[in-house]
Structures are given as structure tokens and as C-alpha cells.
Amino acid sequence: MSTPTTEPRQSWTFSKETNSEIRRAAATGIYDIRGGGAKRRVPHFDDLLFLGASISRYPLEGYREKCDTSVTLGTRFAKKPIELKIPITIAGMSFGSLSGRAKEALGRGATMAGTSTTTGDGGMTEEERGHSEKLVYQYLPSRYGMNPDDLRRADAIEVVVGQGAKPGGGGMLLGQKITERVAGMRDLPQGIDQRSACRHPDWTGPDDLEIKILELREITNWEKPIYIKVGGARPYYDTALAAKAGADVIVLDGMQGGTAATQDVFIEHVGQPTLACIRPAVQALQDLGLHREVQLVVSGGIRTGADVAKALALGADAVSIGTAALVALGDNDPKWEEEYQKLGTTAGAYDDWHEGRDPAGITTQDPELMKRLDPEAAGRRLRNYLNVLTLECQTLARACGKSHVHNLEPEDLCALTMEAAAMAQVPLAGTNWWPGKPGF
Template sequence: MSHTFPQHVIAEIQERARLGRYGVRGWGAMRRLPDFDDLLILTAPAGRQTGDAHREPCRTRTVLGTRHARDPVVLDLPVTIAGMSYGSVSASAKEALGRASTMAGTSTTTGDGGMTREERNAAKTLVYQLTPARSGFDPDDLRVADAVEIVLGQGARPGAGALLPGAKMGPRVARKRGLPEGVAQRSPAYHPDWSGPEGLAVKIEEIREVTSWRVPVYVKLGAARVAQDVELAVTAGADVIVVDGMQGGTAAAQEVFIEHTGIPTLAAVRLAADTLDRLGVRGEVQLVISGGIRSGADIAKALALGADAVSVGVAAMIALGCNSASDDTGTDVTADYRALGTAPGSCTACHTGGCPVGIATQDDMLADRLDPDLGAERVANYLRAITAETAMLARACGHASVHDLTPDDLVALTVEAAAMARVPLAGTTWIPGASDS
């Protein structure tokens, strides 16, 4: 078999030749990338372990937006729920995520399509996204949000606008977005009313005035030219920087973007943290990392590399019920996956609108398969579990808070991970690329 033209590449070429268009799908990059699994955590040496140090629980409290906001976002855990649009997922899914965030003591985030009443009522702490499309944007919604996130990019498709297939443009979504039913929406990649760092600074100032300087302003970046983009956002006045690596998920995007643009989350977190250090704003401007975060080990490693918090999207969807073989009524839905050309555990058909478990759909009959109460409980349980894992690992390193983790608590298993994370290769003191190595 040819390495350059294996069977799956041949199939892709044949499909493009037959249809005359590029592939679109959901989820994130499928290729193997350097990630947090390529790092290991060094627990505390015996000399640093004391009985007293382990009697108190490890602190997980996280504060975001301390730079300018009168009311920073205060969370019980260093994990937030990433932005997902009403349109890409159902109103029931948005409600369940809002309830879960409240139950766990964290925040959730809106997306293209604006804020739903179910989401606002369910979420104690809600971050309102300002996207290039301005779909469903309402200044009144912005004023009742607990933070505002200006989206400059997304890890699954940096440099490309959002895509909502016509199958998901149902009556309520269409009214919310001011568009015809059943017509696909291709959103712009860039904001229509400003450009460049000066324009971003003006937009941030406008948001502060509209919200009376009450809430933090986040800026979300798709991880590509991380150092330059983080510096731009900091200079423009952002309170919080959100960097989304290429493992970040999406409900629908061009496959060529998903697999061939951006950089891995592992590389992005250290670049972003080092840039904040260089600018002298570490601790003043908080850093949130997203893109393929799955476990407490991932969180601990991200925090050790300089993040203040992480955000989960695909993992939250899986906890909610995504890729399950049965829905919340207990019905086996394997046949519905098969009808989409996929199967439970490997479904990436979020873009079709035919989600068998009622999450990534606007079909009312399918959406009824998701019970918001059960879904919220599952997501909240997941958030609590990965936070407990993070705290256990931090405590094992001798820390009283998860935010005390540092790069000194890490080593790398591969040369690539050591170079990206700038931590030693396991068993050595060598950091590839470091001038003093």
C-alpha cells in the first residue's frame, strides 16, 4: 500500500471527483498530534511530603477577569464549558449545559445564534460570545451576561467562518438569526465593524461602556500565530485570553481546516503563557486553554504550563450523551447512527442535524431524546470528577492549590513534546531548543 496514497486518501479523492466539493464534518482533528499524554507529572520528593500538608483539601477556586472588571468571574473549579451555538446544538442541550455549570460551580458559554432563555435561566454564570456573524446578537442579552467573549478564531478552523447547514436552520433558529428557514449560513471569518488591534481596543471599550465596566472581556483565539495574537489581545485591553488548540471541536467545518490548520494545544499553551510573562501581565490577564482537554491529568498539565483554567467542549458533549448507543429514554439508537453512515463511539455527523441522541440537532423529535435533567447531572458529575483528579495530582506534587503547579512538575516522553512544552525529556535535563541545554 502506498504511504502517499493509502486507501482513505484514494477514497477522499474519488469523493471530491464525484461531488466536486470539499468535505465537511464535526468534531476536531483526527490525526495523531503531540498532546498532554506526552507529558508526565513529577510528584513531590519524599523530603517535601509532610502529613500536615495533606490534611487540607487542595484548593480549586479560580478567578477570571481581574484586570479591569468590577465583577470578575469566580468559579469553584478551573474548568469551564466552551462556547457552542444555539443552532449547532439543541435548546435542550444548551439548557442541560447551563444547569450542569450551575451544579458544578462553573460557567458555560453561548455561541453563534445568541443566548437562549433556557440557557440564561439555567446558568448561574454565563459568558456571552460576540462572534463575527453577529447571529442572534442582542445588546440586552449582553447586559445580562456575566462575561463577554470576543471570538477572533476557533481551534478547529482558525481563519474560517462558522458553518450552519440548512438542516439545522429550523424555525426558531432562523428567527433568532434573522435568516430563512432551511438555508445554510456561512458566517464571515472576521468582524464586520473593525479590524486590527486599534479596532479591537475600540470594540472592547464599547463593551465595557455597555456593561458599565461590570463584567470581564475575554478574547478567544484559534491557536495559529499564538504569540502575536496574544500580544494583540493584551494590548487591546482584554481581561482574559482564551486560546483554542487545533484539537478543539466544532459542529461543522471544512475538513481541510480541521486537519491542516493551526497548532496543537500543547504547543499553544506554553507560547501563550510565555507571551504573558514577556509582557509582564501574568496574573493580571488570565489564560484559558481549550482544545482536546479530557481529564484531570490534562488539566493539571495545562495549569502547570501556565494556564489559569481550561475549557471543555467535545468532552462536555460526550458527558452529555454524544456518541452513546442509547438515548435518555433507554432506546437503542444504533440503527439511527447507521443511517448516517457511522456508529456510536465514532460518530462525527454533527453537521447533518440527525443526531441520534438529540444533542446536535434542531429536529424536535430528536431533541426530545435528550433529558436536560439527566444530561446536566452527567456533565456536572464529569466536571466534578476531573476537578478531583486535578486536585489529587496537585496535592501529590506538594501543592495546596491547583494553581501552584509549575513546569517544574513536568517531564516529557518525546523530543517533540519536550520542545513544545519546554520541559526536560524524561530521565534527562535536556530541553530541546533551549539555549542553555
């Protein structure tokens, strides 16, 4: 009789995944670059629940009683604020990282749903301007393709200071995606790796930013709302300083927010979860007496109407989606599973967007792959998805007795976990307490 042996045990610290990354690093000598946002589990909107109405509060009737979802962005200084039908916008994603057809599809879907879409690090394309009724033009450190004509034909200007996937980091687009058209728009040679700066070339800090905003307003006749986008790093201070520098709108992107390509270590280890960013940002605006006057747009991991409603309840004026919009267009669709397998991955996990070999034809500049995306059909899918988010959000708002989604409040929520209770500053379910609540 042989001696009993223990089952082989994998290390939790040195997991298979960890070891595979060590081997990859040893073989290549370069950090792992990928697209998307943080994949680790972090406290999120799932850890919150709405209380709903009962005897003490009265709900609204689903199909008869109106629950308004409109939102106006840029009411502080801009002569022409942006009026949206729904509190969900499409986040900035560059032409270059996405194909022209994908940009067109985003524009079509957003326009049908009555909301805005946003350019990215690479300038404005005719596809997106032509198909977006409302287009936000990003003003980034690289200033690729930046020009006063596009600035004037934009509906708003978003000064990008940072993004949730990489607060404090610059951009990256590897040579495979720098086609002739992309290179032309960026004034770069074709096929080279393109590095975007992490800081703006001509200002640093809120005191300079105020002057930069003045210049942008002077160039555009004070018409366009000026958004400031920051990654979720120090949300209280960043929000307060953006507001002091003169922002009309603040876009706050938590760590689950995506990127076209960044070091995995950056995506997973820098920034705060979206859930943790909202209350400090709202507090900053309230302290300045500017909550709702300077609008707050929250992004990073918004997937459902519940996420939308919870973000609004915590004090956001709107949310923005990127990754979810790409999935709605067809990104990571299991119908391409065979091809994902060939790339060494699987549907849902594909994140090598920077390599430009996207089987779904979205994050690519390959002319053959691009054809796989029908911009009209994809635009309709996005429209449908945005409508579902809105209907879901309304359903929850009505259940809480709100005739406008902006009337959702933190007091309409409870938390399932201590972490979520602390981050969202709402009571742990069944109690009237959260960690750090004043008075306890």
C-alpha cells in the first residue's frame, strides 16, 4: 500500500496567472501592455441597493407618470450648454485606437439616443462629426490633430488631465495601428510607436489651467462648455481645483475606466474605484456651493441602468460609458470565439486592443477586419443599449418616487458590504451606520 500523498497545491501568491506573467516578462523584457480597465474585483455599484418606496414614500406609476431623464451640461459659463435626453454619454475614444467605422457607429447610436459622443487622442474625424449630433472634442496633452476649426465645430471641449485607467500616465499607440491615415492625422511617421505625453505641453497646475480655459473660451466665443476630465486619484482636490479653474463640467473617471493601451501594472494599481470617487467629488462641489451648477459626469465600469441610477443617487449629473459601448457595438462577442482562441485568448477576455487584430473589427485599423463592423447595425445596437440603460434607470427612480432621475439621493441607497458603505457613505443594509459616519 503506497503512502498517501497530499494533492499538489498551487500557491495563492504565485498563482498560475502570476507565474505566466513572470515567464512572459522574462521572455520579452517589456511590461505587459493591454487595453481595457482594471480587471481585479473592487467594491462597485453592485454592492449598493435601492430602498424603494412603500408606505413612507410613494412610487410613480411605470408607464403613466413621467420620470424625466434630461440633463444639461455646461450651464455655468458657456453660452451654448449641451442638452441631452439621457444622463448617459459616450466617453472619449480615439480614432486610431478605434476604426473610423466604429467611431461612426458610436456617433449614430449616441445621436439616436439623444446624447453626445466624444473624440479621443487623435483628432476629430468626419465619420464621427458627421454622425454625431453632439460631439465633445477632447483637448489632450498630445494635441494630435488639434486645430481651431474642429474646436469651433465641436459642441463642447474636454480638457483631458487624466483618465481612470492611468491617472498620471500618458498614452500609447503601438506601430501596428499607425496606418497612413492615423499617422497623417497625428503628424507622425507611419508604423512607429506613438507615445503621448502625460502632462499638457503648455500648462501645469490649476493656476495655469485657468488661463488655458480662458484661451479656449476666447477662441470659441465663450460658446462651448469646457469639461475637465480627471482620473480618479484625488477626487476631492481634483474636482475642487477643476471647478476653481473655471470648468463647466467635470468628468471623473474611476479605475475601472478603460484605455486603448497602457501598462497592465498601471491599469491595475493606480487610481481609486469609481464607487470611491463620487462622494468626495460631490463633497468638493458642495463645499464650493457649485453642486449641480458645475455638472459632474462619472465614468468607469458603468454597465447597467442600476449603475447609472446609483451614480446619480450619489450625486453625479450624468455618467459616461466606453467599454460598455464597445461591447454593445460587438466587442468581445463570442461569435468570434474561434479567432480569439487563435490569438491565445477567449471572448470576454480579449484586451490586446493595441495590436490592432481585433476579430470584431472595432479596435483596429486593418481594412479587412474593419469591414466586419457595420456602422449602421452597430449604431442601432448602441442605441438599443442606451435606451435599456435609461429605462432601467427610470424604473429604479420611479420605484423611489422620483419624477426626475436627478432627484435620486444617497438616502435612497443602502450598502451590502462594509467597504461599499464606507466608500459610498451610505448605511450598511439593516443599519443606520457606515464606517466613518460622523457622530459615531
